[in-house]
Amino acid sequence: MGKLLEEFEYYVQTQNYSRADSLIESLLDTNIVSRLERKEALSLLYRVGYVYPDLTLKLCNQRNDVPRPFIDTLQMTLGYTPSLRFYNHADSLISIKTALMRNKPLLAKLLCYRFYRQYNLQPINLVQNNKLTIGNNRKKVKKNHNKQKVSIIVTTYNSEKFVENCINSLLNQSISNIEIIVVDDASTDDTVEILKKYPSIKVIKLSNNRGTYHARNIGIEQSSGVFLTFQDSDDWSHPERVERQLLQLTKNPDNIANFSNFFRVDENTGLPSCRQNYPLLRLNISSMMIRKVTLEELGGFNDERRIESDKALLNTIISTYGPCSVEYIKTPLAIGLLRGNSLTTSENSGFDRYGYSKNRTLT
Known part of the structure; x- marks a missing residue:
């Protein structure tokens, strides 16, 4: 069996x-x-x-x-709207999704507040027009000073539709000593023009498209922070993400790297969703925070491949330093956009209906 x-x-x-x-x-x-x-x-x-x-x-x-929440997600996949049940922590996302499907935006808003409060995070108003809207956070947070600088590296490629939400979320982090570096991988849209409105960030425009991991390595070379972390251009970070991850690493010097969790919002429906249906709260592989000196010793990302190099790097860290060297912060510190033609969903690099991708298993 x-x-x-x-x-x-x-x-x-x-x-x-x-x-x-x-x-x-x-x-x-x-x-x-x-x-x-x-x-x-x-x-x-x-x-x-x-x-x-x-x-x-x-x-x-x-x-x-x-688990009843899992059964609810199966019903949703089949086109049914389950009864509204008030779940806790990660499964609160099922309650939020059900409230939106039942056209109860005020209740969904209250459930979002409750969701973040359960993790002792600042609540964020995500609900707009009966959908979850990434970046719907206009409240400026109080800045705490951190002695050691954190460099946040973002890579972009034709990201004009969502890059502002990404950058705004990083500018609104709860620590002050940060450096935001955006490496544009030869976009053909107005991504770089949009980034010009942010004079405090460093923008590096590449002339040839070579993939997100090559762009990340360029960002690593140009960074000046003691710690590095990363964000995809269609993701949004909770104001406390970088501070929470930095605090964990500085308090636990034996940890080499840490990762936090996130959930995705479907670009078309505005509902919390994921390819696997359940659970909705999952590991955010792009959220890695690590000391720059350590990442340089590891050789950075393997940029010969355009996909899965972040998972390969995680495996290298574990094989080099041991499984206890990595900490997984099981807190919803980011939101991703589930959209068509991304690296996760495109025909060339995404998964088929059986959850398999031949390209992602190549070594």
């Missing part, structure tokens, strides 16, 4: 999708899922849930310990 998920992944990675389909369909005629250990059962259900939401809902009936 413990081989079920491994067998499914094997069929997906060998692109034998008919066998993957048959395997999951066969589970409906047995009680295998009911006999699995809970952790193993949930791993299987979460993995196949966004591939076969209808079948997974039926498989959930074989157990009485499947």
Whole structure:
């Protein structure tokens, strides 16, 4: 029974999708899922849930310990609006999504405030016109001074639609000693023109498009901070993100790097969403904070590849310094934009409906 998920992944990675389909369909005629250990059962259900939401809902009936928020997300995927339930912490995003689907923007706004308060974060008003709007934060925060400078490196490519939200969120961080470096990877739209309105940031325009990791390495070379962190140009950072991550590293000198969590908002619907359906709050691989000297010793990002180099660097840190050298701050410190034609969703670099991408598994 413990081989079920491994067998499914094997069929997906060998692109034998008919066998993957048959395997999951066969589970409906047995009680295998009911006999699995809970952790193993949930791993299987979460993995196949966004591939076969209808079948997974039926498989959930074989157990009485499947989290209700997960069942709600399956119903949402199938076009149903579940009953409004008031969940806590990460699952509060399910409550917010349900309130918006039920056209209750005031309730969704209150739930957003409650969501951030549960993590002891400054509440942010994200709701506008019954949607979540990244960057809808006009309240300026009090600045705390940090002795050691943090350089925040942003890479852009044709980011004119969302780069202002990104930069505004970084300018509104709760610490003062920061440096914002934007490396533009040869945009052909008005991204660089828009960035000219921000005289306090450093903009580096590249003449040839070579990918986000090459651009990041350029930013690392030009940075002057003791600590480095990164942000994608279609992401928005909570005002306390950089300060929280900096505090964790300075208090724990044995940690080499840390990462925080984020959730995504669908560009079209304005609803909290993710490719995997559940959970909505996930690791933000782009949020890494690390000492500059350490990153230089590691050789920076492998810019020979345009995707997955951030995960490869994480693996290098763990293999070099050990798994305890990395801290995962499980707090919603950023929001990403789930949009078409990004590195995550495009045909060349994204995932197919089975959650597989041949390009992302190449070494």
